[in-house]
Amino acid sequence: MTEHAASQPLRYSELRQAPRQSLSEAAPLPAPLTLFVEPTNICNFRCVYCPESFDNFEERSGGLHRMDARAFDLLADQVRELGRIKSLNLYMLGEPFVNRELPEFVRIARRKDIAERITITSNGTLLKEDVSRRILAAGLDYLRVSIYGGTPESYARTTQGKIALDRVVENVARFRQWRDEMGAATFVYVKMIDSGSPEENSQFLSTFRDIGDEVTIEPAMNWNDPDEGDLSLISRQQRLDSSFFSQRKQVCPFPFYSLVVHSDLRVSVCCVDWAKEAVVGDLRARTLAEIWRGEPLREFQMMQLERRAGSHPACKNCTYLHTSPDNLDDLDPEVYRRRRAPGEPHV
């Protein structure tokens, strides 16, 4: 029996296809639609294409952190003041299950009803029975499991860790079994980044076909820093040609509808800002509402609309903006400046 009686969630891919209002007409929004909250930036893997594998990761990301449940509880109250958001994503960098208070985060978010849906992305290595049952009982909507190779050899090569692919397969299968026993509605989405090898991709799909509720190959992205890590797995052109990238665009839509709260409580505009080069506030000094309505975010948005992102350290090499289903390329910066001006609320 779960604490939370949720209805069956949509398939994860259907979320991307759901009808959306025009962001260019609606911006500025009264509250973010999506909030990423990073439970920790510590990971038990060092995947070759992830900043966690960089020698200077700790220094560049401002140290290693775990958010505690009390800080999350305060944050949840601040989200409530802004209004119920669409999507609460309990991940950014790091492996969320490294933070043992993760089930408490889900329980708090559900009890305070701050989001339409709650999602965790995990590498699946730490899905032990106790924590899995507590997460399921708390009412998680989506568990997204990232798999880093279709064969045991490539998995070990990519993760640079000691945990074998077989163990993760078993973990995910048991998670689903506990879910079914408990009557929980958590949807299990399993994904692998395109290996570039059709054989390996198809081995991944056949391994997980009967284990995940949905199983997908996703394209690689560059973590906005092509000079670091092994990003040569798939060429930039291949990444951009993938159907996952909905539309090429000049203006990044993410800072207009999402925010990221890092585990050290600094707030960035997007979930690829692992090096914290696009920080627009700090929850130790400002509330979430103050940050959402504040000048640093407005300046960042204007920089995007005025096509100056090519010289911004966080954005200049980024391809992630192309994954957004929204498009703001036709939004006149002056129109937006007036809408965002104090005393001139946009409805």
Ligand code: SF4
């Ligand atoms: S362009 Fe990339 S780094 Fe810049 S805000 Fe958008 S997603 Fe973030």
